[in-house]
Amino acid sequence: MFLNVHSCYSLRYGTMSIEKLVTEAAFMGIREMALTDINNSTGILEFFRECKAKGIKAIGGIEFRREGRLLYTGIAQNKEGMKELNDFLTGCNLEKRTLPDRPIDFKHAYVLYTYGKEIFELRENEFLGIRAEQLHLLYNKDLGDLKKKLVVWHPVTVNSRTSYRLHQYLRAIDGNTVLSKIGTEESCSPREEFLPPGELKRLYAGYPFIVENTEKLLSSCCLDYSNKTRRNKRSYTGSRQEDQVLLEKLAWAGLEDRYEPGNKEAAERLKKELKVIAELDFMAYFLITWDIIQYSKSKGYYHVGRGSGANSIVAFCLRITDVDPLELKLYFERFLNKHRSSPPDFDIDYSWDEREDVQRYIFEQYGKAYTALLGTMSTFKDKSVFREIGKAMGLPKEEIDSFTDPTQQGKHLDNPVFKRIMNAYDLMKDMPNQRSIHAGGVLISEEPITYYTALDLPPKDLPTVQWDMYEAEAIGFDKFDILSQRGIGHIKEAVELIEQNTGDQVDIHEVRKFMDDPLINARLRLGESIGCFYIESPAMRQLLSKLECEDYLTLVAASSIIRPGVAQSGMMKTYIYNYHHRDQIKYLHPIMKQELEDTFGVMVYQEDVIKVCYSYGGLDLADADILRRGMSGKYRSKAEFDRLVESFFINARNKGYDEAITAEIWRQVASFAGYSFSKAHSASFAVESYQSLFLKTHYPMEFMVAVLNNYGGFYQRWVYVHELKKTGARVHLPCVNHSDTKVNISGQDVYMGFIGINGLESRFIQLIPQERERNGRYTDLEDFILRTGITLQQCILLIRTGALRDFGKSKKILLWEVYNYLGTKTPEPPAQALFKVKSKSYVLPELESSVLEDAYHELELLGYPLSMEMFDLLKTSYRGDVMAAELKKHTGKTVKMLGQYVCEKTVRTKNNKKMWFGTFLDVKGDFFDTTHFPAQAPVYPFKGKGCYLILGKVTEDFGCPSVEVLRFEKLPIADNPVLGDF
Incomplete structure (x- = not known):
């Protein structure tokens, strides 16, 4: 009898979750109902599962509204009907059409209009819903054919007065207004709540045919999604058998390429994994991922395969990842096992400017009807x-x-x-x-995806499902994560610039060679990693220095223990201490030494949890992974989790282990598992870090240009410009005759790009270098104005930046002359003139300018001064008593330093008080770090960019110095010679 039920997925309208809604219905004794959320089918499959568990017949539908006004409601007769409703809504969404007054003629779905509105002649599958309070309108009325079209219309949106008040708040939020301005048309009726079936029938007792029509309609609907299966595309080649043959062929060929001949361990591991992949029917998943990689490689795109997929030797042999799971002792079960309740996935990273083309390929290759991006809620x-x-x-x-x-x-x-x-x-x-839209998830379905959802069209202009990754998992979809990151853009562009600028061709995949390079490892040991993926932050550079990290495996560990959970738990400090005092490590049990000797007695990775549960607790690897997931909050089922915990203790007892030791080992496992990080993730990050380090070490200028052109990383832009200067590059201001849209490099000359000028319009950012490329250098101001059609304000902005200095005149003369051309008129669009008329020339008085004035222009328009250093802008000539490189010599002493602000980080102490960590540069260009404890921080706060006078005590932690700030003040800079104080 309930044909119009709203859940909270009727965004900013419905008030009940699916679970609460179904529980409420079951309590009322309702045996069937239709979920019809507004303009979406997000909750349909969740609704089906909940109803099935409560013995309620679930019916699916969608309520269609245009600009908040109810048009009609679609009720699916079956799965095909649900697809029809989803297709109809999807078509409007993807083609950006408004919903029509009347839908198409559905073959497997009913359409319900509300009684009282002007209605056209109803089709066979169309009905009129009438509310109980409208029944008096039928009194003494000859209904004729309308009699068989009337059905019970009792919408459900709330379940109490409190719920109705929540609904009103939601409607006000949706309309960005106040409660008092919410009208009856914008909100539901307070009576829109479940009634016991008998009560609802009593309301329509005078019109039994309406109840009969409604019951007949409901009984004709049957929505069944009960076959629990994986919904992904089942075969890559067209048959499961051919998939298996192809996967095995590719994997064994890859084994020969990746390993030395006769490597029995690798062959056995490969054979074992291929067997599991076939048993769990994951061949197509691997092959589709391989196909995506093949396409991107054919386009010259660089990728990084990471995540738990890096635990697979098959993935390594297919070059989906570059992490050798044997070298790192990675368990395949962490990625795929027969007991795994959630689907695994590969995380494939591309450069930020190449990912969309890869996504486009997937949609074209596997069909737009079968492919969609994953949503989020x-x-x-x-x-x-x-x-x-x-x-x-x-x-x-x-x-x-x-x-x-x-x-x-x-x-x-x-x-x-x-x-x-x-x-x-x-x-x-x-x-x-x-x-919204998931960061990178893509779904490839065996059936048209609209069997399961309608599709939205977010700003990316690619169809997106209306539910998130958790619902995808529940339904049976395995996602492909096609992600993007700036680090890959740095690497890709650096390789291209190296070939253009030096002629060298770099194979960036020779990672093993990089790992053995003493120059790279020396840089790593010192934490000189600005611009390098994942290892450039102050905390990470400090960690590298404390560990004296100079090899891949230590970097893998560092990539894991830097994460907040490990650091805050004290495990980071324990790891660093044990790393430097290996002979002092005390292991609770010989098995703990066997499994954790590589990480110096500390559980660093999720895999360590699995190893301990396997070797000490006697669980098989699949169960150990389930236990690990359970401790991180990802329960397969509470009962099964409790059974595995019990098994851990029983197995340890049966092995004769001391119960007190077992309890302590379990305490360590349980406390660590919740914030552990996958070793495969860390290993993938470390590979990319080594690639960045290679480029920074051997081609520093090209690398830093690539970092700037891919919008930097952890730090502000000026920090990367500073690093670029340190390489010996001659860094020039933007210039209309030398600069491009982005930063360019030729030999040691680097010209900043137009894209970095604040306020410069994108059309001129593109046009200026394009016009110069077509028709040659700009000869003077007039030539530049005529050829670009630039406006007065935009031209002034370029003059003040120094971009027109090639014309041999000072900024002030150019600023004077520009009004001769643009001061009283708007320039006409660029055109090829038949004759060039010489403009009038004027004799100007001598106009003074200064480097300081230029620096202020650069501060305003670039965000940093390039003509001089920030230190040179200070009113004082003092540069500090101690330099960053000398700090270790002053450990325990109070020092006075001068530093240029780089960044700060706020943290909370155990007492919930704020403290800060700062990073600064000294006048010699070296970094140093500061600590600001709660007692001093409020008295001497950070005041933004600039140079600070710092009085503090030098401390040292594992050889890494820092300054505990006692007093702290930002220093004034010289007055702007034009405007006064800046």
Whole structure:
């Protein structure tokens, strides 16, 4: 009898989760109902599963609205009907069409209009829903053929008065207005809640034919998604047998390429993995990933395969990854095993500017009807809930801010307004707010994907499913993660620049050779890694220095222990100490030494958890991985998890192990597993780090140019310009006769690109170098203006940047002359003139300029001065008593230093007080780090970019010096000679 039920996936409208909605219906004794969320089918399969568990017949549908106005509701008769509804909505979404007043003629779905609106002649599958309060309109009315078209219309949106109030808040948030302005058309009726079936029938007792029509409609619907199977494309070649033959052929060929002849361990591992892959029917998944890699390699794209997929020797042999699982003792079971409840996936990284082409290939190769990007569901979170509710209540910003300030919340506990917000907060937090797009997930389905979802069209202009990765997993989809990152862009462009600038051809995949390079490892040991993927942050550079890291395996460990959970738990400090004091390590048990000797007695990776559970706890590798996932919150089932924990202790007891030692080992395992990191992830990161280090070590200029052109990394742009200068490059300001859109390099000359000039319009960023390429250098200001059609303000901006210095005139003369051409008129579009008319020339007085004035222009337009250093802008000539390179000599002493601000990081102490870590450059260009404890930080705060005078005590941690700040002040810079103080 319930043909129009809304869940919370009716975004900012529905109030109940699928689970709550079905539980409520079951409590009311409802045996069948239709989920019809507004303009989406996000919750249909979750609804089906929940209903099946509660013995309720689930029916699927979609409520179609245009600009908030209800048009009609589609009810699927079966799976094909659900596909029809999804296809209809998808077509409108992808083609950016508005929903029509009347849908197409569905073959397997009903259409319901609401009684009382002007309706055309109804088709066989179309009905009119009438509310109980509208039944009086039928009194003494000759219904004729309409009699068989009327059905019960009792929408469900809320389940209580509190729920209705939540609905009103959601509607106000959706309309960006206040509660008092929400009209009846924008919101549901307070009566839109479940009624016991008998109560609903009683309301229609005077019109039994309406109830009969409704029951007949419901009984004709049967939505069945019960066959639990993987939904991915089942075969790459067209048959499972051919898939197996092809995969084995490629894998064995890859084994010969990757390993020395006769490597029995590799052959046995490969044979074992191929057997599991075939048993679990993952051949197509591997082959499709291989196909994607083959396409990208044919286009010259560089990729990094990472994630748990790097645990697979098959992936290594297919060159999906470059991590050797034998060298790193990686378990295949971490990636794929018969007990794994969630599907594994490969993470494939591409350069940020190449990923979209790879995605386009996937859609074309595997069919747009079968391929879609994975969605995500953003929810109402924390402070945003307070702010949204506060705005809906019409509260002033200051009051809302006080409610969200933890230090003030105590005084609001008796405030009735605050209590109302808290009540709404408890209901709204974690509710779906809007659909978005997953970072890189792609789904390739065996059936058209609209059997399972309608598709959205986010800004990327690629079809996207209406549910997230968790629902994909529940349905049976394995995703392909096609990701992008700046680090790969750095590497790719650096290799291209090296060939253009030096003629050298670099094989960036010779990673084994890089790992044995003493120059690279010396740089790694010193933490000289600015610009290098994953290892350039202050914390990571400090860690490399503390470890004196100079090899791949140590870098793999560093890539894992740098993560917040490990660092905050104290395990990082323990690892560093044990690393330097190996003879002092005490192992709880010989098996712990056997399994953790490589990581000096510390569990560093998720794989360490698996090893300990396997070797000490006696679990097989598949069960050990389930236990590891359970401890990280990813339960397959609570009962099974508890059984495996019990098995761990029973097996240890049966082996005669001391129970106290077993309890302590379990405590360590349980405390670590929740924040552990995959060794395969770390290994993949370390491979890419070595590639970046190779480029930075042997081709530093080209590498830093590539970093700048791919929008840097951890630091602000000026830091990378500083590093570029340190390589010996002659770095020039943008120039209309030498610069391109991006930074370019020729020999040792580097010209900054137009794209870095603040305020310069994109059309001129592109046009200036293109016009110069077509018709030659610009000869003077007039020639430049005529050929580019530039506007006055844009030309002034270029003059002040120094980009027109090739014309042999000072900035001030050019600024004077530009008004001669553009001061009173808008230039006409560039055109080929028949005759060039010489402009009038004027004799100007001598106009003074200064380097300081230029520096201020650069600060404004580039964000940093290039003509001089920030230190040279200071009013003082003092440069500090101690330089960064000398800090170790002053350990324990108080020093006075001068540093240029690079970055800062805020952390919370155990007492929930704020402290800061800072990074600075001294006048010689060397980095040093500072610590700002809670007692000093509020008195001497950071004040943004600039140079600071620092008084502090030098401390040393594992050979890495730092300055504990006692006093701290930003220094003033010289006045702008034109504008005064900057």
